[in-house]
Amino acid sequence: MSTEALIATRRPVPEGLFGGRLHGAYLLDLEIVDVRDLAPHVRSVTVASSDLVGFEYTPGQDLMIEFPAATGSVRRRYTIRRADAAAGTAELEFEIHFAGGIATQWASTAAAGSHLHAIGPRGTIGVRPEAKSHVFVADDSAMPAIFAMLEAFPAHASATAVLVTQHGPLSRPGPNAVADIRQLWVSDAQLLQVVAALDLQPPVAAYVIGERHRVLRVVELLRSTGPDQGAIASKAYWRSDQPNAAHGEPSHE
Numbered sequence: 001m002s003t004e005a006l007i008a009t010r011r012p013v014p015e016g017l018f019g020g021r022l023h024g025a026y027l028l029d030l031e032i033v034d035v036r037d038l039a040p041h042v043r044s045v046t047v048a049s050s051d052l053v054g055f056e057y058t059p060g061q062d063l064m065i066e067f068p069a070a071t072g073s074v075r076r077r078y079t080i081r082r083a084d085a086a087a088g089t090a091e092l093e094f095e096i097h098f099a100g101g102i103a104t105q106w107a108s109t110a111a112a113g114s115h116l117h118a119i120g121p122r123g124t125i126g127v128r129p130e131a132k133s134h135v136f137v138a139d140d141s142a143m144p145a146i147f148a149m150l151e152a153f154p155a156h157a158s159a160t161a162v163l164v165t166q167h168g169p170l171s172r173p174g175p176n177a178v179a180d181i182r183q184l185w186v187s188d189a190q191l192l193q194v195v196a197a198l199d200l201q202p203p204v205a206a207y208v209i210g211e212r213h214r215v216l217r218v219v220e221l222l223r224s225t226g227p228d229q230g231a232i233a234s235k236a237y238w239r240s241d242q243p244n245a246a247h248g249e250p251s252h253e
Helices: 003-009 102-108 140-150 188-196 212-225
Strands: 026-039 042-048 062-069 072-079 082-084 089-095 115-122 133-139 158-164 180-186 204-211 232-238
Touching: 026 089, 042 102, 062 102, 072 089, 072 102, 072 140, 089 102, 089 140, 133 140, 133 188, 140 158, 140 204, 140 232, 158 188, 180 188, 188 212, 204 212, 212 232
Parallel strands: 133 158, 133 204, 158 180, 204 232
Antiparallel strands: 026 042, 026 115, 042 089, 062 072, 062 115, 082 089
């Protein structure tokens, strides 16, 4: 079947699902075709599907995946680290050190041949091409998104990535970017001091993604010392004090 024919058979998300907020996303049936460890705490899972042939997404977007659970299933969102639209494959990265998480438990035993249901593409944070400089702040959970966006920059671009990790500098493969990327690997205790020391004069775009409380602290700092509020894109991926809600995102309470 041709690429055009496969795209024509793709199933849009029903308009009423999740209050109609998934416009432009599709129902996806995925099969795991490869599992490999990129680091002791990072597992790469490659999925394949005819639903992914000709699949279009913006670097930084994700898939909402349905994972089996004791109560039936739960949904969690994982960034598309990279994809091959011609081959119909996509690669996801899982942090496997977050004890107790349903997706973590699944990833720790994931094997080729298993199947998943997903919805995608999801997400609205992407590279802002109008900005002349870019600052990214991400913890371990958000590095796949940050790296995917950094790899989308052209060769003449430049960006700074502040990477918060509990595993030490260069604890995982970084982005394979053609742009000029400065990587600052820091601990959580060093984070605010490092961000405060950055040159954040306009026009600059800032992208802050990761654990909710950490994101809030960095955004507060940026608003007081750095770019205009409209130049800051932020997204909480998880919370350290409670599991994500059923729709795959952390509670804002």
